[in-house]
Amino acid sequence: MSETxxxxxxxxxxxxxxxxxxLAPEDAATVTDCLIHAxxxxxxxxGLTRIPIYAERLHRGVVNANPRVTVTHTAPSFxxxxxxxxxxxxxxxxxxxxAIETAKAQGVAAASIRASNHNGPGSFYVERAVEAGCIAIAMTNAPPSMAVFGGRDPVIGTNPITFGTPVTGNAPxxxxxxxxxxxxxxxxEAAKRGEAIPEGWALDRDGNPTTDGQAAEKGVVLPMSGPKGSALAIMVEVLAGVLAGGRFAGxxxxxxxxxxxxxxxxxxxxxxxAxxxxxxxxxxxxxxxxxxxxKGSALASGHDAVLMPGEIEAMRTVRGTETGITLPANVIADLxxxxxxxxxxxxAGEQAA
Structure with a gap:
């Protein structure tokens, strides 16, 4: 049973x-804000479902709780x-x-980051740049869980991309x-709950399409749009993994x-x-x-609005800030x-109204 x-x-x-x-209180607040943002x-x-694994890795010493993060300018904008x-x-x-500070001084900044860990949604960082009047793109590589187009082995991560721009008005x-x-x-999450997943999301470990969440977790997730998603993932691996001098792919x-x-x-x-x-x-x-x-273009059949990227998420954020966050029973138990x-x-057992 879920609770809010x-x-x-x-x-x-x-x-x-x-x-x-x-973690130091300031760093704990940063991690917390990132998860709540998601x-x-x-x-x-x-989101908060990641608290157990993040905290366990810190508790076991696999992640450094007191890092000295260093920033070196190898060029005025890099x-x-x-x-x-x-x-x-x-x-x-x-x-x-x-990077924001450098962009304000130089006009543009590129930051190559290594020796990090899972960093949650890229929107958490891109929003910060947008609020400072900057256009921003963020990428990260991830442990291998996805097959490249034409393959069946988990050789590359889901490698997300985030893009944001300043805009006046209400639509982000x-x-x-x-x-x-x-x-x-x-x-x-579907595997934890023993739930099915939609067709086309994943292959099982034998390379067969599956709708079983647990079989999918043991297999591979598929790239979006076939070769296009696969190619984008490879390019992210170059920028986020190879360029940074850290680990990449397998x-x-x-x-x-x-x-x-x-x-x-x-x-x-x-x-x-900008x-x-x-x-x-x-x-x-x-x-x-x-x-x-x-947004003023003619609507297609079955649609009542043209939505911008991030618009649904912005509406959810307003609603969730007011009403609270609902957590399923398995996540509450893990916490x-x-x-x-x-x-x-x-x-605390206090629930939102």
């Missing part, structure tokens, strides 16, 4: 778990960031803040997508199963100060004009178990 909790209750609980697992946007596979095996959200937010323009048909975390550690090998995720951020473009201060207004033209393991206060 106020955001403040979940934030206090999560901060307690991560500080008990060894849940509020409706991406529960990257940053090399070493995360010192710190939590992905902590490393990535520091990298994004450095923020794309956040995996290069797979679906985020791997959704298959993991050499990465498994988030859930490997407690000896560090993940060494790589990320890549590109940040552009005020440096030809439109200068009119950029956000021009994007709003683009949005208005697109209770990890709190007991690290010695953190239990999740």
């Amino acid at each position: 909790f106020p955001v403040a209750t979940l934030r206090a609980f999560s901060n307690g778990v991560f500080t008990a697992a060894g 849940d509020l946007r409706g991406h529960a596979s990257h 940053l090399v960031v070493d995360g010192d095996n710190g939590p992905g959200p902590v490393v990535s937010l520091k990298a994004m803040d450095a 323009v923020l794309l956040d997508m995996a290069t797979s048909v679906v985020a791997r975390g959704k298959i993991v 050499s990465m550690g498994n988030l859930y199963k490997d407690f000896e090998l560090t993940q060494d995720n790589g990320h890549f951020f590109l940040v552009i100060d 005020a440096r473009g030809a439109a200068r201060t009119a950029h956000a207004e021009r994007v709003e004009a683009l949005v208005a033209e697109l 209770a178990a990890i709190a007991a393991t690290v010695g953190a206060p239990a999740l």
